[in-house]
Amino acid sequence: MEKDAKVAVTEYREQRQERIRTALHGPERREVNDVAARPRRAEEPWARAPVEYEWMTKRADVGGGSEFLRQADRCRAMGSPFVASVLEAVDRQLSRAPITAAMISGWEGDPAAAAIAMRFNGALNALARRGAPASLASLYNGEHDDFDGAIAEALAGQDSFIANWLTHPPQTNEVARAGAIVAALLTARARWDMPFELLDLGSSAGLNLNLARYAYRLGSVSVGDPESPVRVAPLWRGPSPPVAPLEIVSARGVDLQPLDVSNPDHRERLLSFAWADQQGRYKRLEAALQVASAHPPQVDQGDAATWLAERLEQPQPEGRGRAVIHTMFLQYLSDEDRRRIDETLDEAGAKACDQRPLARISFEWTPDRGRVELRLTQWPTGSTRVLAICHPYGDWLEWQPSR
Numbered sequence: 001m002e003k004d005a006k007v008a009v010t011e012y013r014e015q016r017q018e019r020i021r022t023a024l025h026g027p028e029r030r031e032v033n034d035v036a037a038r039p040r041r042a043e044e045p046w047a048r049a050p051v052e053y054e055w056m057t058k059r060a061d062v063g064g065g066s067e068f069l070r071q072a073d074r075c076r077a078m079g080s081p082f083v084a085s086v087l088e089a090v091d092r093q094l095s096r097a098p099i100t101a102a103m104i105s106g107w108e109g110d111p112a113a114a115a116i117a118m119r120f121n122g123a124l125n126a127l128a129r130r131g132a133p134a135s136l137a138s139l140y141n142g143e144h145d146d147f148d149g150a151i152a153e154a155l156a157g158q159d160s161f162i163a164n165w166l167t168h169p170p171q172t173n174e175v176a177r178a179g180a181i182v183a184a185l186l187t188a189r190a191r192w193d194m195p196f197e198l199l200d201l202g203s204s205a206g207l208n209l210n211l212a213r214y215a216y217r218l219g220s221v222s223v224g225d226p227e228s229p230v231r232v233a234p235l236w237r238g239p240s241p242p243v244a245p246l247e248i249v250s251a252r253g254v255d256l257q258p259l260d261v262s263n264p265d266h267r268e269r270l271l272s273f274a275w276a277d278q279q280g281r282y283k284r285l286e287a288a289l290q291v292a293s294a295h296p297p298q299v300d301q302g303d304a305a306t307w308l309a310e311r312l313e314q315p316q317p318e319g320r321g322r323a324v325i326h327t328m329f330l331q332y333l334s335d336e337d338r339r340r341i342d343e344t345l346d347e348a349g350a351k352a353c354d355q356r357p358l359a360r361i362s363f364e365w366t367p368d369r370g371r372v373e374l375r376l377t378q379w380p381t382g383s384t385r386v387l388a389i390c391h392p393y394g395d396w397l398e399w400q401p402s403r
């Protein structure tokens with residue numbers, strides 16, 4: 001009997017650990033960088049794209065229901081069951097945080113468009129990372145699965161912290177998007193055999209300015225620094241990009257509110273907005289921050305349209321290409337600013353020549369927000385090509401054959 005009881009307790013513990021592990025990492029969660037663990041074609045993630053797109057486009061439609069439950073469904077569909085369970089518990093326990101609850105119920109504008117649930121998720125992740133309260137930290141560490149208990153305690157004890165955190169929009173810097181940018185740079189380099197300088201619009205912390213310091217596997221092409229702790233290997237469909245050197249001579253960016261990688265509070269904010277059960281993204285972000293502490297990205301504080309006009313007024317030396325890049329940035333601009341940037345590039349493009357070529361590389365939603373496209377415009381000709389259809393975070397790319 002005693003032995004049976006021990007077996008039963010062990011089995012119960014194992015099952016409980018498995019439930020927690022599944023909640024944290026998902027039953028089929030795979031490490032994107034792990035080529036051997038890539039899903040087979042039938043399971044390929046673009047099959048889930050519409051759900052992801054729906055989340056990423058933040059189509060608001062809040063109606064009377066809870067934004068937390070709506071977002072929880074989307075997180076679960078995106079393979080983040082732990083974040084989904086957190087948001088469901090927040091929905092049940094919100095009254096424990098009266099300041100925050102009042103703030104949300106009186107939210108001016110559309111809470112879905114403001115990504116309120118993602119702000120909340122960032123606040124709780126930040127608290128868990130600080131170990132406050134301990135029950136929240138142990139929930140995030142997979143030591144128990146009492147979501148309601150831990151989140152109720154956090155909401156009751158950290159109401160002011162959470163309310164304050166919600167006043168800031170989520171600010172992220174997605175390193176995996178560098179894979180798409182590098183594939184476009186290889187395409188430009190295949191046309192002009194010369195090194196490039198980068199000008200990045202909406203850089204956030206500027207982690208993608210260090211893209212030449214990362215290691216890539218892009219289809220069948222390996223490029224970058226093979227010793228780098230940052231590895232970017234998106235799931236790849238279609239032909240590989242051209243084989244060409246990745247040679248960046250300088251990289252500079254601009255952001256309205258740059259995050260400073262040497263500031264511990266800024267680093268912590270970036271890490272807190274990564275989803276707790278997306279370990280691949282988390283680890284890559286940590287590794288990129290490590291690279292950035294040795295090689296701080298140069299990000300100017302300012303408005304991109306004005307900054308770009310000033311930069312492009314100065315011609316680059318002969319024998320050097322110039323690439324203006326932007327990833328998930330245009331959606332934040334007014335029509336007027338988007339037009340200013342287009343015009344500035346057209347004017348600079350008119351002065352470009354084969355000894356001083358100009359490229360625009362954009363990783364952005366299409367205007368109807370149906371999909372994310374990687375586009376390359378090259379001057380002196382001014383021709384544009386859609387190079388790839390991409391996952392919004394850069395997890396996968398579908399490379400388009402050249403016509």
Ligand SMILES: C[S@@+](CC[C@H](N)C(=O)[O-])C[C@H]1O[C@@H](n2cnc3c(N)ncnc32)[C@H](O)[C@@H]1O
Binds near residue numbers: 173202203204205
């Ligand atoms: C979604 S983030 C993308 C950051 C980064 N490009 C990436 O892909 O990870 C958009 C960034 O654009 C910046 N931004 C928005 N409007 C801007 C403007 N007019 N000028 C410069 N930066 C701007 C925001 O501050 C934010 O850091």
